[in-house]
Amino acid sequence: MNLSAIVRAMVNSGCTPEQICAAVEAHEAEREEKVAARRRKDAERKRRSRAGMSNMSEMSRNVTRTPADSADKKKVSPTPPSKKNISPPSPPMGGIPPTKNRGPTLCAPDWQPKAKTVETLRAEGHSADAIDRGKSEMIDWSQAGGKRKHDWDATLRNWVRRNNKPRNNSPPDKHARLKAAFAETRKDYSL
Secondary structure, eight states, X not given: OOHHXXXXXXXXXXXXXXXXXXXXXXXXXXXXXXXXXXXXXXXXXXXXXXXXXXXXXXXXXXXXXXXHHHHHHHHSOOOOOXXXXXXXXXXXXXXXXOOSOOSOXXXXXXXXXXXXXXXXXXXXXXXXXXXXXXXXXXHHHHHHHTOEESOHHHHHHHHHHHHTSOOOOSOOOTTHHHHHHHHHHHHHHOO
């Protein structure tokens, strides 16, 4: 039963304000105790969960232990792998050999683009000055902001292409056709 129904019933039966107040206080105390009990229960469950998680690092998830496993381990000693069967690591799929540093890096202040990158940009019509200016801006940007990239040659190509795009800073004239038609009409009626 909810509190408002209890108070309504007490008022209808002629209870004094003190009696109604005592009933409301008892209801609130009971509710607070339920909340506190639920919090204690949640805290205990979380404590058990955390204790269990710390024990998880000691065991493997993928191994099921059986009594036979422990007996087998006593009989057979582990043997090291033979050196004949060890093969060198193969490159990942796609034939790309693994690199030593796979993480993004800062651009070094003395970084130079690969010859192929400069060749590609020159073939696209960018001047040597535009490439050098792009390289300087890109290095400054990286050093100042601590920016890290995986492939600085690709970053330079994009930087130079973006900086040398033709820019049209004037907004498009949406009413150009109307203006032209108006000018033609004025010519027709001029004396």
